[in-house]
Amino acid sequence: MPPEQRRAAIIDAALPLLRTHGADVTTKQIAERAGIAEGTLFRVFPDKEALLVAAVQQVFDPRPALLEMDRIDLTLPLRERMRAAVEIIARRLDSVWELMSALRMMGPPDQNPRFREALPPSHLNDLLQDALSRLLEPDRDQLRVESAQAARLLRLVTFACTHPRITDDSPLKPDEVVDLLLDGLLAHHPI
Known part of the structure; x- marks a missing residue:
């Protein structure tokens, strides 16, 4: 097996064990x-x-999520594109939070010297913002804010509404996040 493939296979094998045992997992396991x-x-x-x-x-690498975002069909209705994006972001965040919890990381890696070097370069996170903006761009005329700002809000609200501790272990579903962003909290009555 080529070295990069072997490295990836070992990491893939380690991740479920890390989520279960945290840093107490043994190299033998x-x-x-x-x-x-x-x-x-x-x-x-x-x-x-x-x-x-x-x-x-x-x-923490956002590239797999970026690849998934790029596969979202831009001809889908806005709500469907946003729901797909929320699902991708939420899955990624779940994976991050689960590992952080298992490793007892009390904050992001940049606040933990042990894992600081594991952070992706900041430009990769900017690419996630750009991908969200591209997803919203086809419907920019329906939005009250620019696509970039709408993308930022989508990312922030998804983070806040899907984090277990912020939501009291009752995270919003993707449709609920999208409805909150697009419809707000006010009841809309037919005229």
Whole structure:
């Protein structure tokens, strides 16, 4: 197996174990789950800490979410495009929060020296904002704000409304997030 493929397979095997055991997971458990000898793991990663950082880095990487966003059909109605975007963002955030909780990270990696190097470059997060803006652009004439601002609001509201602690363990569903953004809280009565 090529080195990058082996590295990815080890990280993929480690992630469920990290979510279950946190940093207490052993390299033996990870090697068994990956179907390799423990020594092979150490030929790929110099130590367990390097593997933990690589796993955090993979989970925080926005590129898989960007690829999913790019596959959303721009001819779909606005609500459907927004719902698809919220689903993608919420899945990514769930994965991030679950790993952060298991590793007892009390804040984002930039506030935790152990994982600071795992943060993606800031320009990658900007690309997520740009992807959301492109999704909204076909209906910019229906929005009260520019597409970029609507994208920012979509991202922020999705974050706030799907975070378990912010929502008292009652996160909003994607349709509810979209309805909140597009319809607000006021009842609309037919004229």
